[in-house]
Amino acid sequence: MQKNIFAMSMLFLSIIILSACSDNDEGTAVESDKLKVSLDSITGYSQKGPFVKGSDVLLYELENGQTLKQTSHSYAGKIISDDGRFRINADISSRYVYLQVKGYFHSELVGDISSGTLSLETVADVSKGNQVNINLLTHLEYNRVLYLVTKEHKDFATAKKTAQRNVFNVFHIDATDFDNSENLELGGKSKADAALIAVSAILLSNAIYNKDDKSYNISNEDEERDCGAATLTERLMRISTDIETDSVYNNDSLITVLADIVEQFHHKKEIMIGIRRKLENWGYGKEQDIPYYEKYLNQFWATEYGLGICDSTTVGSTMQNQNPHSVKNGNKFTCVAPRKNIDWNDYFGWDGYYGYYWLDCNQMHDERGDYNPCPSN
Numbered sequence: 001m002q003k004n005i006f007a008m009s010m011l012f013l014s015i016i017i018l019s020a021c022s023d024n025d026e027g028t029a030v031e032s033d034k035l036k037v038s039l040d041s042i043t044g045y046s047q048k049g050p051f052v053k054g055s056d057v058l059l060y061e062l063e064n065g066q067t068l069k070q071t072s073h074s075y076a077g078k079i080i081s082d083d084g085r086f087r088i089n090a091d092i093s094s095r096y097v098y099l100q101v102k103g104y105f106h107s108e109l110v111g112d113i114s115s116g117t118l119s120l121e122t123v124a125d126v127s128k129g130n131q132v133n134i135n136l137l138t139h140l141e142y143n144r145v146l147y148l149v150t151k152e153h154k155d156f157a158t159a160k161k162t163a164q165r166n167v168f169n170v171f172h173i174d175a176t177d178f179d180n181s182e183n184l185e186l187g188g189k190s191k192a193d194a195a196l197i198a199v200s201a202i203l204l205s206n207a208i209y210n211k212d213d214k215s216y217n218i219s220n221e222d223e224e225r226d227c228g229a230a231t232l233t234e235r236l237m238r239i240s241t242d243i244e245t246d247s248v249y250n251n252d253s254l255i256t257v258l259a260d261i262v263e264q265f266h267h268k269k270e271i272m273i274g275i276r277r278k279l280e281n282w283g284y285g286k287e288q289d290i291p292y293y294e295k296y297l298n299q300f301w302a303t304e305y306g307l308g309i310c311d312s313t314t315v316g317s318t319m320q321n322q323n324p325h326s327v328k329n330g331n332k333f334t335c336v337a338p339r340k341n342i343d344w345n346d347y348f349g350w351d352g353y354y355g356y357y358w359l360d361c362n363q364m365h366d367e368r369g370d371y372n373p374c375p376s377n
């Protein structure tokens with residue numbers, strides 16, 4: 001009898017201990033969504049190109065990293081400098097926040113301020129710092145992050161990295177070693193920052209379609225090189241909603257059209273190099289300090305055409321555009337080495353930076369002079 005009483009007592013004690021542990025575990029989970037030290041401000045850059053001074057920036061605290069629901073705490077701020085920097089004074093206790101910027105922006109293709117307004121958003125973990133940037137990448141990955149967290153129950157950090165890779169895959173960029181999108185900026189020096197510059201230029205690009213020869217021609221008029229805020233907003237929506245649930249972008253026509261337009265960039269030095277000069281004018285460093293975004297622009301359209309890599313190992317090789325949706329389907333391209341017999345300093349700003357690229361064999365010359373290295377056969 002005493003043994004039974006003792007056994008029952010031990011069982012009861014075990015239940016109490018387990019219950020206490022369970023309560024403690026739950027408390028720990030809740031605590032993990034809170035900052036150890038509250039933040040009194042959030043700063044960062046809002047960039048397409050940079051949003052103009054005075055643009056509105058909103059911040060909402062989120063309940064936790066499992067639902068990402070907004071709390072009743074919201075704060076407002078504005079862009080305070082020409083490079084798109086903002087500061088929001090707020091008493092932040094949650095480690096998860098949502099930010100949105102809305103306003104006019106500077107175009108890296110045209111240089112002027114956009115004719116319409118654009119809205120971009122981001123969701124971020126501020127437990128390791130109070131700087132959060134808002135850009136096209138954070139916007140494109142937002143719906144995918146929400147889906148992975150709330151529907152597939154991924155932890156927030158995993159969802160962010162997965163969504164970022166999914167977005168970059170659309171543009172044929174490997175983001176394996178990239179920092180989180182909210183840490184990237186147009187004035188950064190990393191490969192990931194270069195990729196951000198490239199994606200921004202790709203999505204804003206515009207050209208006139210010529211029905212007679214079925215080609216895209218980039219106009220010499222600046223305002224026609226920019227697709228405009230309304231078209232950009234539509235493009236962003238199409239991509240972000242398409243990759244939301246299955247991670248794959250299925251609209252080949254849009255991406256191919258963009259590839260056909262971007263393929264023309266290297267024939268217009270005022271566009272390819274003009275991006276660098278505009279970034280410098282906006283205060284993002286000297287032209288030579290801007291990271292090598294040209295690589296990602298050329299890689300984008302060349303991959304979309306199925307041409308492969310153009311580098312020192314493939315110079316002189318010829319490949320055919322295999323994309324059935326491209327206006328240049330069937331055209332042959334040859335891998336060209338950096339030219340040594342021209343004034344690179346005059347053409348691109350410094351010696352040979354532009355590097356290797358695929359040249360359309362149907363073009364008898366490019367802007368570097370009468371130069372057609374394509375095999376005669």
